Amino acid sequence: LSTDCQTGPGDGSVEAVGEQPAGGPPRERERAGGPRPPGARRPASTIYDVAALAGVSPSAVSRALNKPGRINARTEQRIREAAATLGYRCNPIARALPTGRTSILALVLSDITNPVYFDLLRGVERVTAGLGYTLVVADARESAAVEWDTVQRLAAWVDGFVLAASRLRDARIRELAGRRPVVLVNRALTGVPGVVPDAGPGVRDAVDHLGSLGHRAIGYLAGPAASYMNRIRRRSLAEHATARGVAVVEIGSGQPTVEGGRAAAGRVLGEGVPAVVAYNDLMAMGLVAACRERGVDVPGRLSVVGFDDIFGADLMTPALSTVASPLGDGGGEAGRRLVAAVEGRPEPAVAPLATRFVARGSTGPAGSP
Amino acid sequence: LSTDCQTGPGDGSVEAVGEQPAGGPPRERERAGGPRPPGARRPASTIYDVAALAGVSPSAVSRALNKPGRINARTEQRIREAAATLGYRCNPIARALPTGRTSILALVLSDITNPVYFDLLRGVERVTAGLGYTLVVADARESAAVEWDTVQRLAAWVDGFVLAASRLRDARIRELAGRRPVVLVNRALTGVPGVVPDAGPGVRDAVDHLGSLGHRAIGYLAGPAASYMNRIRRRSLAEHATARGVAVVEIGSGQPTVEGGRAAAGRVLGEGVPAVVAYNDLMAMGLVAACRERGVDVPGRLSVVGFDDIFGADLMTPALSTVASPLGDGGGEAGRRLVAAVEGRPEPAVAPLATRFVARGSTGPAGSP
DNA sequence: CTGAAAGCGCTTACAG
């Protein structure tokens, strides 16, 4: 690692100008314009400077620093010393031009402020860093337009994308995937690799739980129309509820945020359902908060279930019952697959992540207080 | 904007190959190796392709696309049409090599999972995007080593950094600032521009509030030693408490997370103080949760105050009293200053952000239940 | 093992 394009003073110490290696003083590169103006940053040294100091050709420097072993050991040693003396560090932009590779990967999140992505992010981070890539994160602010603009700007700079809960239309995703490797998370699209949770197990247990509590009807508080997971969750809920003889009432979609959940409280209560499953925890939390503010008892008058098991779900009162997905593992898997794609290695499809229902205080029998 | 390096089909449609402009068919660039293998991505077109099609020199293409008006209007029009026909888009990496500028800015967060950064991030995002820059976000995972590694990797790629609550040593920050423009947030360092909240007003009101509730002693649950804000908050608390004749007891530092707050519950309770101010909301929330689990009433037996007013602080029960900083504005300001520095414009220092105390349910008179 | 040379795709003085 210290020998590739990340080369430089290993401990980050500045420009050690210690003893000169034998062979005369380093010739300073001629720069037009005489002495630099005060305050100007000193120009970084290049492989030409290192080559001159080590008494070899620039190509030898490139080889020595990038393919250790492919060059005479003594020469390599001399080159490394020269590089260290000059505080040389590879210019990755200059390297990217001929190679077409930057070793940077982008993780684009539909909403960077949704805590559901914390584990995902750490998972992608861990794996990609371990594989020698730098990860940058970008935010789509829950907007397809912003997301498209973002990936377009980034496409020239990064080797590939992990798109989490992309709000892009299928055609856009395909277009991007035609330009750079793409791995999806929380979205399935034929022909594009993806990591998706299987809502089934978690939803089934949630429905069983609500059913055994005596609820014969469940509301579904929908999320954004552009959300794949919204469709999956709605369908899965309908499926398992029907199988158990429980009715499902869909409640119009809203912003997938705490505010969106708050704003939906009136509609949810208006439906008169004894239980509601929200598109995600953010909405569920907003709904619970709004109920509390209106003096509506949760779970006495309304049981609430969310999705994701995000930060804060277990800290509220009542704590939120929710369907959790192991997105930490999912992120690692997505990172691994993306790197494989970038490096041109084939990778078999992966099994969907298993979800599970976590029962907490926000669900209970009807009619308590 | 559509004329600079972001040039390309405005609506993102793929490679329109409509009617050929007058002047003969576009000569296809000769590529060695004959026809491309199936599945290979088609090579992107360059200014040479556009120049050939428009019948001008590559430099004319560069000028037409980058400095509208500096070239004959009809020629420019012809060039734009050729570019559109070929679906040309500028290669920003190739442009960055001679210019040394990428128009990318990095926001490095001490911990990307701390909701305190949500507003900050959106603020930086809004301003830098408006100024024509792409923002990438990186995570330091609360580790100086990870942070240093991250900024080193990114330094060659970005035009400048916003460092939020950097855990780097002063010397490291100065070293980085010598290489690229840096703006700090939640950290002050002579010679490096920064945006910091003035803890004073918020802490004073918090102390007044606790004092008027009858508390004669306040614990301070410390955060990371590497945190500048930890020092500021501790000092400010000591100052205002002393002024009001209230004792302050420092309680050893821990991880600035919910878990860290939970883990500190024993120590806090052991001190026997009737009130505690935590380094941040994350710790305060963990502390409150741990108290609830132990059956210790908040605020009856312990009043708890946090810092930051993060997501979830108002959703818990009891809702968290806290000292809020307007980091959304701070982020905008930081973004503006960074762009100014990158573009070589001087920028006057900015006034510290005003904090304010938000009283909620986690603070109250001693000895209720 | 090593070097000379061409090339990656732009920008930008310098001439005309």
Added chain:
DNA sequence: CTGAAAGCGCTTACAG
């Protein structure tokens, strides 16, 4: 207004 040329800092066949 426009073009020819040099240069940004690397990599990589191609020869020796």
